[in-house]
Amino acid sequence: MIAVYIETDGGSIKKSSLEALAYGADLAAQTGDQCAAVLLGSTSDVNLGDSGANKTLTITGDALSTFTAETFAAAMDQACAELDAHTIIISNTYNGKSIAPRLAVKRNAAIVSGVVSQADTSTGFSVRKSCFSNKAFAQVAVNGENRVITLIPNSYEVKSFGLSASASTSAYVGPQATVKSVSIDKVKGKIPLTEAELVVSAGRGMKGPENWGMIEELADILGAATACSKPVSDMDWRPHSEHVGQTGITIKPNLYIAVGISGAIQHLAGVSSSKVICVINTDPEAPFFKAADYGIVGDAFEVVPKLIARAKELKTA
Numbered sequence: 001m002i003a004v005y006i007e008t009d010g011g012s013i014k015k016s017s018l019e020a021l022a023y024g025a026d027l028a029a030q031t032g033d034q035c036a037a038v039l040l041g042s043t044s045d046v047n048l049g050d051s052g053a054n055k056t057l058t059i060t061g062d063a064l065s066t067f068t069a070e071t072f073a074a075a076m077d078q079a080c081a082e083l084d085a086h087t088i089i090i091s092n093t094y095n096g097k098s099i100a101p102r103l104a105v106k107r108n109a110a111i112v113s114g115v116v117s118q119a120d121t122s123t124g125f126s127v128r129k130s131c132f133s134n135k136a137f138a139q140v141a142v143n144g145e146n147r148v149i150t151l152i153p154n155s156y157e158v159k160s161f162g163l164s165a166s167a168s169t170s171a172y173v174g175p176q177a178t179v180k181s182v183s184i185d186k187v188k189g190k191i192p193l194t195e196a197e198l199v200v201s202a203g204r205g206m207k208g209p210e211n212w213g214m215i216e217e218l219a220d221i222l223g224a225a226t227a228c229s230k231p232v233s234d235m236d237w238r239p240h241s242e243h244v245g246q247t248g249i250t251i252k253p254n255l256y257i258a259v260g261i262s263g264a265i266q267h268l269a270g271v272s273s274s275k276v277i278c279v280i281n282t283d284p285e286a287p288f289f290k291a292a293d294y295g296i297v298g299d300a301f302e303v304v305p306k307l308i309a310r311a312k313e314l315k316t317a
C-alpha cells in the first residue's frame with residue numbers, strides 16, 4: 001500500500017496534498033499497488049477517490065486537533081501500520097517537512113526529501129530530487145522496501161481519477177504532545193505563498209514600503225500572492241513571511257513576476273524552479289534577465305501601472 005498524508009488548513013485540503021495524492025495514485029498504478037489517503041484529526045466526510053485514493057483512513061483524537069510534529073508523525077505511523085504501507089508520500093510543506101524524518105525513523109524507512117518528479121520503478125526505485133538550493137538535481141536510488149518521499153509543491157499535477165474510495169476511521173492511540181500551540185495568529189485573506197500558482201514579487205528597486213500599493217494591486221487582479229527579496233524584509237518594508245530565496249521560502253509557482261529585483265544567486269535559489277519567470281528591471285545587465293523567460297527593461301513605476309491597466313481591461317473583456 002502507498003499512503004499519502006493529506007494536510008488540511010482550516011478544514012480545507014491543501015492543493016499540495018492533492019498533488020501528493022495524484023503522485024501516489026500514479027505510482028500505485030505503475031507498480032500494481034493501492035493508494036490510501038490519510039487524514040489526521042479531521043472527522044469531515046471526505047471522499048478522495050476522484051483525487052486518486054482507493055481508500056481513505058482518518059485518524060481521530062483530541063491530540064490531533066492542532067498540529068504538532070510529534071503527534072502527527074505518531075498518527076501517521078499508526079495509519080501506516082494499519083494500512084501496511086511501505087511507501088509514504090508527503091508534500092514538502094512546513095508541516096510535511098517536520099513529520100517526514102520522524103516518520104522515517106518510526107517506520108525504519110529510507111527518506112528522500114525535495115522530490116520533483118515521478119519515481120522510476122523500471123529497475124529498483126529511484127527518484128529525482130532538487131539539491132544545492134535548486135542549483136542541481138540528483139537521481140537517488142532508494143534501497144529497502146520502506147520509503148518516505150517528500151514532494152515539492154507544484155511539481156506534480158492534480159488529476160481526476162474517477163475512483164470511489166472506501167473510508168474508515170480509527171481512534172488515535174499514540175502519545176500526547178509534549179508541546180502545544182497556545183494561539184495561532186494567521187494572515188487573513190491572503191493566498192499562501194507556498195500554495196500560490198502566481199506570485200508578484202518586488203525588491204529594493206521599489207525604493208520604499210509606500211510604493212507597494214501597485215504590487216499588491218497587480219497581485220490582487222491576477223489572483224497572485226506577493227513576495228519580496230531579503231533586504232526588503234530585513235528593512236521591514238514587507239513581512240518576513242514574504243521573503244523568498246536561499247534563506248527564505250522556496251517557491252515553484254507557474255508564473256513569478258519579479259519587479260525591481262537584481263536576481264542575486266541567493267534570491268534565485270528560492271525561485272528559479274518557477275515555470276515562467278518575468279523580470280521588470282531598469283538595468284538591462286541585471287543578472288535576473290539571464291534566468292527570465294520574459295524580460296521588460298523599464299521603470300517599475302511606469303511598467304507596473306500599465307500591466308495593471310491591461311490586466312483590468314482583460315478581466316472586464
Ligand SMILES: Cc1cc2nc3c(=O)[nH]c(=O)nc-3n(C[C@H](O)[C@H](O)[C@H](O)COP(=O)(O)OP(=O)(O)OC[C@H]3O[C@@H](n4cnc5c(N)ncnc54)[C@H](O)[C@@H]3O)c2cc1C
Pocket residue numbers: 202203204205206228229230231232243244245246247248259260261262263264265266267270280281282283286298299300301
Ligand atoms: C548568505 C546570504 C543569503 C541570502 N539570502 C537571500 C535570500 O534568501 N533572498 C534574497 O532575495 N536575497 C538573499 N540574499 C541577498 C542577495 O545577495 C541580494 O543582496 C538581494 O537579493 C538583493 O535584493 P534586491 O534585488 O531587492 O536589491 P538590489 O540588489 O539593490 O537590486 C535592486 C534592483 O532593482 C532595480 N531597479 C532599481 N530601480 C528600479 C525601478 N524603478 N524599476 C525597476 N527596477 C529597478 C535595480 O536595477 C536592481 O537590479 C542573501 C545574501 C547572503 C550573503
